[in-house]
Amino acid sequence: MRNCIEYVLRQDKTSEQFAYVTGPYCYDVINYDLVYRTFLEEKKLWNKDSGRMYAHNIISWHKDEQIKPEQAFEFGKEFAEKWFQGFQTLVAVHKDKDHIHCHLVTNSVSYEDGRKLHTTKKDLERMKQFTNQMCRERGLTVAEKGRHFDGSLIEKGEVIAWGKDKYNLFRQQAKDSFVADCAMAVLKALGNCISKEKFIEKMKQFGWSVNWTEKRKHITFQNQEGKKVRDSNLCKTFHLDISKEGLENEFNGNYERIRAEAERTNGAEKELAGYYRQVEAACTGSGKDIGSCDNREKRVTSEISEDERVYTGISGKDTQFEDGKTEALLQESRNARRNSEIKRRNSASDNRTVRNAEVKSITSAEQRRLEKQKRIDEQERARAARKRNKRRSGPEL
Structure with missing residues (x-):
């Protein structure tokens, strides 16, 4: 307590005009030694000079906030007198940083009735x-x-920590933090997942087990070293929606995206079929026949007319030009067909994944329904058995 009071009243951080003590204080000047002795005497008066000695709170404003030290000082005094009523509180405004902040050091023993100060999360x-x-x-x-x-939105994934130690950890050593590792694993696993089961499987591949049950409100991630991270911790720290509802929304979004890609692929195949017809028509129009050489690849054979045999010097060049143009069209057609086949196979694979996920989801829901019904039936049977036993036992003597 003495060290805290000494720090708060350091002359390089504040001045006496911005320092104040609420409650009993019989000295004209304010320094750390007198404040410390005043707090300690109050504790000894109530025989409570052990345990928690003080509470230290800080009210801080943004560096761009239009507030003067005098205003911050009055703000701190009013807050201390209203919130810590009945407790001695040292109020001091620091102006050594680029942002103004007010320190409040409160004696843990009340000068009114000697009760101890207790602060909960709700407080x-x-x-x-x-x-x-x-x-x-x-x-x-x-x-x-x-x-x-x-007023600008905090970007997704930006580090936010309300505790000083936690904030410094992520700002300086984020790569060494298992919490940051967990967040990175979740983002990677969410890539193309369309179901809870697939997400859990991917997280396991990244070295994280997932405890996601209907009975628990939060999702818990645990690495191979046994360190656990809650979804709520990731949400607050990295500004990510990794709650149950948020993950389900991500799964649905991925499902819709995969289905839309499959529909686009089917449309591209229809366009490609029309392109093939145009290529064949162009080849036929240039006087070429499209035949089968080895039942796998089509080749173009040229028919030499009478004029071409007579005027070989002129028409031969035209024929070579047309042959090259036709061959280029056919090569482009073959490449397009091959790419279309690859896309079709990928689309079929994605469709199978979607169907399998739907089947798993339906099966899982049905299993949960059956288990719930089974529990209800067991409870009914147990209730009926208790009633029968009660009737058999008869009245107590």
């Missing part, structure tokens, strides 16, 4: 709501979830 949430209300009353900016100070 922290109410503290945030209270500071937001005070900011609105003063025309200051209120932080919005999913947005930066200027």
Whole structure:
């Protein structure tokens, strides 16, 4: 506690005009030694000078916020007097950084009745709501979830951490963090997954087991070293929607995308068939026959007319030009046919994947329904058995 008070009242960070103590304080000047002794005397008065000694909170504003140190000082005093009513609180404004912030160091023992200060997660949430209300009353900016100070949206995957230690970890050593590894594995696994089962299988390939059950609210990921990460942790830290509902939406989106690609491939095959007909018509129009040489590849044979035999010097060049043009068209046609066949096979594979996933999903849903019905039947049988036993036992003597 002494070190904390000494840091908050450092002269290179604040000045006496921006320091204040709520509650009993009998000294004219404020320095860390006097504040520390005042807090300690209050604890000894109630015989509670052990355990948690103090609470340290910081109210910070963005560097672009239009607020002066005097305004921040009044803000901190009002907050301390209303929120920590009955507890001595040191309020000090720091202006050594590019953003103004206010430190509040609160004695953990009340000077009114000697009760200890207890702060829960719900209290922290109410503290945030209270500071937001005070900011609105003063025309200051209120932080919005999913947005930066200027109102722009936080990009997907951007690191967000409310704890200082956690923030520094991801900013400096994100590659060495198993939480970051888990987030990367989830993003990779989501690529073409269209079902929960396929997602779990891919995560297993990346070294992460997935605990996704209907009974639990959250999804838990666990690596081979036994370290666990919740989906809610990934959502808050990396601004990713990795909840159950979010993943299901991703699966549905991937399914629709694969189906749309398959439909486009079928349309391309129809266009390609029309292109083949145009090529054959062009070859026929140039005086060539399309025949079969080895039952696998079509070749063009030219028919030499009487005029071509007489005027070989002229018509021979034209024939060679036409032959080259026709051969190029046929080669292009063969390449297009080969590419179309590859796309057709890939599309068929994707369609099989979609159908298999649908079958698995339906089967899984049916199994869950049967298991639920089985549990209901067992409960009914147990209830009926208890009633029968009660009737047989008769009244107690």
